[in-house]
Amino acid sequence: MENKWxxxxxxxxxxKKKVVFEYLNNSMSHELLRCPRCGAVLIPAELAEGKMADxxxxxxxx
Amino acid sequence: MEQxxxxxxxxxxxxGEPASCSYACPFRVELRSFLKKAAKGRWDAAxxxxxxxxxxxxxxxxxxxxxxxxxxxxxxxxxxxxxxxxRIEAAVCEYAKRKAGAAYAIPEKPERVAVVGAxxxxxxxxxxxxxxxxxxxxxxxxxxxxxxxxxxxxxxxxDTDFRLQFAPLKTEFVFSREIxxxxxxxxxxxxxxxxxxGGESWGxxxxxxxxxSSTSDPRVFIAGEVTGAPLMEGMAEAARAARSIESFLxxxxxASAAEVWDRGLACRFAPHPGETPSGAxxxxxxxxxxxxxxxxxxxxxQCDCGACMNACELMEKYRKRPPRIATDVQxxxxxxxxxxxxxxxxxxxxxxxxxxxxxxxxxxTDIAGLFxxxxxxxxxxxxxxxxxxxxxxxxxxxxxxxRAAIPGNGAVFFPGCRLSALSPELVxxxxxxxxxxxxxxxxxxxxxxxxxxxxxxxxxxxxxxALRETxxxxxxxxxxxxxxxxxxxxxxxxxxxxxxxxYAVLRELGVTGSDMGLAAAAVxxxxxxxxxxxxxxxxxxxxxxxxxxxxxxxxxxxCCGNGGHMRLADPALYGSIVSNRSxxxxxxxxxxxxxxxxxxxxxxxDCRHILELLTxxxxxxxxxxxxRKNILKLKEALTGDAPTADPWDRIAVTAPEEVLRKMDALLxxxxxxxxxxxxxxxxxxxxxxxxxxxxxxxxxxxxxxxxLCVQExxxxxxxxxxxxxxxxxxxx
Ligand code: SF4
Ligand code: SF4
Ligand code: SF4
Ligand SMILES: [Zn+2]
Numbered sequence: 001m002e003n004k005w006x007x008x009x010x011x012x013x014x015x016k017k018k019v020v021f022e023y024l025n026n027s028m029s030h031e032l033l034r035c036p037r038c039g040a041v042l043i044p045a046e047l048a049e050g051k052m053a054d055x056x057x058x059x060x061x062x
Numbered sequence: 063m064e065q066x067x068x069x070x071x072x073x074x075x076x077x078g079e080p081a082s083c084s085y086a087c088p089f090r091v092e093l094r095s096f097l098k099k100a101a102k103g104r105w106d107a108a109x110x111x112x113x114x115x116x117x118x119x120x121x122x123x124x125x126x127x128x129x130x131x132x133x134x135x136x137x138x139x140x141x142x143x144x145x146x147x148x149r150i151e152a153a154v155c156e157y158a159k160r161k162a163g164a165a166y167a168i169p170e171k172p173e174r175v176a177v178v179g180a181x182x183x184x185x186x187x188x189x190x191x192x193x194x195x196x197x198x199x200x201x202x203x204x205x206x207x208x209x210x211x212x213x214x215x216x217x218x219x220x221d222t223d224f225r226l227q228f229a230p231l232k233t234e235f236v237f238s239r240e241i242x243x244x245x246x247x248x249x250x251x252x253x254x255x256x257x258x259x260g261g262e263s264w265g266x267x268x269x270x271x272x273x274x275s276s277t278s279d280p281r282v283f284i285a286g287e288v289t290g291a292p293l294m295e296g297m298a299e300a301a302r303a304a305r306s307i308e309s310f311l312x313x314x315x316x317a318s319a320a321e322v323w324d325r326g327l328a329c330r331f332a333p334h335p336g337e338t339p340s341g342a343x344x345x346x347x348x349x350x351x352x353x354x355x356x357x358x359x360x361x362x363x364q365c366d367c368g369a370c371m372n373a374c375e376l377m378e379k380y381r382k383r384p385p386r387i388a389t390d391v392q393x394x395x396x397x398x399x400x401x402x403x404x405x406x407x408x409x410x411x412x413x414x415x416x417x418x419x420x421x422x423x424x425x426x427t428d429i430a431g432l433f434x435x436x437x438x439x440x441x442x443x444x445x446x447x448x449x450x451x452x453x454x455x456x457x458x459x460x461x462x463x464x465r466a467a468i469p470g471n472g473a474v475f476f477p478g479c480r481l482s483a484l485s486p487e488l489v490x491x492x493x494x495x496x497x498x499x500x501x502x503x504x505x506x507x508x509x510x511x512x513x514x515x516x517x518x519x520x521x522x523x524x525x526x527x528a529l530r531e532t533x534x535x536x537x538x539x540x541x542x543x544x545x546x547x548x549x550x551x552x553x554x555x556x557x558x559x560x561x562x563x564x565y566a567v568l569r570e571l572g573v574t575g576s577d578m579g580l581a582a583a584a585v586x587x588x589x590x591x592x593x594x595x596x597x598x599x600x601x602x603x604x605x606x607x608x609x610x611x612x613x614x615x616x617x618x619x620x621c622c623g624n625g626g627h628m629r630l631a632d633p634a635l636y637g638s639i640v641s642n643r644s645x646x647x648x649x650x651x652x653x654x655x656x657x658x659x660x661x662x663x664x665x666x667x668d669c670r671h672i673l674e675l676l677t678x679x680x681x682x683x684x685x686x687x688x689x690r691k692n693i694l695k696l697k698e699a700l701t702g703d704a705p706t707a708d709p710w711d712r713i714a715v716t717a718p719e720e721v722l723r724k725m726d727a728l729l730x731x732x733x734x735x736x737x738x739x740x741x742x743x744x745x746x747x748x749x750x751x752x753x754x755x756x757x758x759x760x761x762x763x764x765x766x767x768x769x770l771c772v773q774e775x776x777x778x779x780x781x782x783x784x785x786x787x788x789x790x791x792x793x794x
Contacts, residue, residue: 005757008748014749019790020791043768060447
């Protein structure tokens, strides 16, 4: 997802940043769009339903 | 996980154990393997299989009474002819080329063993000991071997077999020598008395241990026809006595040769669904031809119970045998090794917990119980994906908040939460009827099954305790239940409550209804109906008196798909279960479980709840959100307490069909979407892009939902809704 999003609260464009995710006592990092001011992170559908869903399944199956 | 509990749940499952025929066989021949080889014409390999268990295969083939055939499941279960094991054995003895006895390349052992009696039993023990390289001396008063078989018409053939088996071995035979007393044998480290029927045992027979063939004299063993055993049993005993003797020679005690082998298991049979009886191949001559033997051996069913393995889509998908499931459940609870192959998480959470497998099981195995136990263990250890059950646990919370109880005249209607969620109107009408005819009250609550299925034992127990309190406060009335799953849970966890099935009650009251446009239909019984024939019957009768032509159909206790709340654990499996169930009959279904109705309706299968026919209320197809609100509406109708509106109720939302369907599949009620939009509006949270699209999220605890939309006419038009279970870790 290209960076055309702005944070509604802060009115600033989002920037790419490495973000750490946690699930079932495991963590992993991924580069994501994030508001440089308030830190709100945007998770796009492609990620939630793609890589993240795959990782969730993997961790759940353990 | 407790080993004992797991063993109890696995019960008498005998998957992977020898077949009944092998248990019946005195020699414990692995007949499945033998017959498989014979069916392929692998005569040498088949012969070898006999030889490892039977000292003299030709003798057994000719003289065994064939208890394996009596226990053959082709006969006992299917009612056809048993597999002609003895004829096949004779054929194998005929066609095998490599028949010489086994000689192992192991060093000679110095210990000396005397065998008194060179009949088939004494020889059996002598052969086994000689193969183990003990120094064996066989005595017989006759001038040759054979004992009771010396006068048999086929003795020549037996004599050939004896020679064949002893050929590669070093054994000393002393014939024409009668042993008069055990003192003549003091030079020997051990002695086997196989003196034949009525033979000498120097007073030791009474002290004989039948399992070990040992006696009160630790050096002396007795086996064979001298013990009163028939010939084949005697030969088998004598062959096993060789192991006791070896154990004695090695450890000073025969005890370590003790084995667990219960002949009684010869009457434990697999169900063999779908197999048909057949007749045995008739031999064209005295011995089967090779082709005949192969054909007859191919009749073997290779009996091994696996009846449950085809019980459902789950068992078919994983192909995991029950003993393995038990082991995995046991180990899974012990460690959470990231490379563990024992992991059974997905299967555990994908079971419908319907117990159809138990209906097919000839034993008492409780596979659903194993998965239930596994869920509880995972939850207790906090090693589980909470998102899989979060939706239903929240529904349960909503129901608990909307509890209502009105006392009656010794009985209360217990509609269960899903029926109330489906249609408060329908519940009210049914209640009015019961009130009118029986003076019944009502308890609007859940039985707690969502917490039970989620493996949340404490949560479940709290719910049950609360329900018990309600019941006590109402003067301990009889429950008239509309849902058999409720009934199953209540019967198990609140056994003090007397239960009656609503449908049996309505039938007794002579209630009739209208067909609501269903000219013909099939009744789809819920999985919890398996042991409720009277309820199945009542529903069919109620449908018939409502004018529906009900076709003959029994789904065999299969679950509609909703059971165990497994749909989020394996959405694809859930989809195939529901579509299989929907397709079992072409006619529309009449159901008597609100969950079945939801499940089929969502899958596009035409169906009605029997109570719709009886009350004339069309329950429609409420959305997840409407179901949630219906619970509150029922409470309002019963108690007058108006539900407090949620602030996000005023948020107007429109959505295309495919987004609505996706929300249904993900179990995201519209209320959650509204709440996400409401909170984002309030906090001016979320993200906007140049096209005016808005993206907001809501953290529901175990799941985060995202809503992509555009603002339109004072409301929102949804473009996509999605969710994930991972959480962003707060940095800093
Ligand atoms: S069918 Fe085969 S495996 Fe089954 S009992 Fe008969 S011989 Fe044994
Ligand atoms: S879904 Fe039902 S039939 Fe299948 S394993 Fe679970 S309890 Fe048994
Ligand atoms: S039906 Fe399944 S659980 Fe029951 S004995 Fe057979 S293999 Fe075991
Ligand atoms: Zn911001």
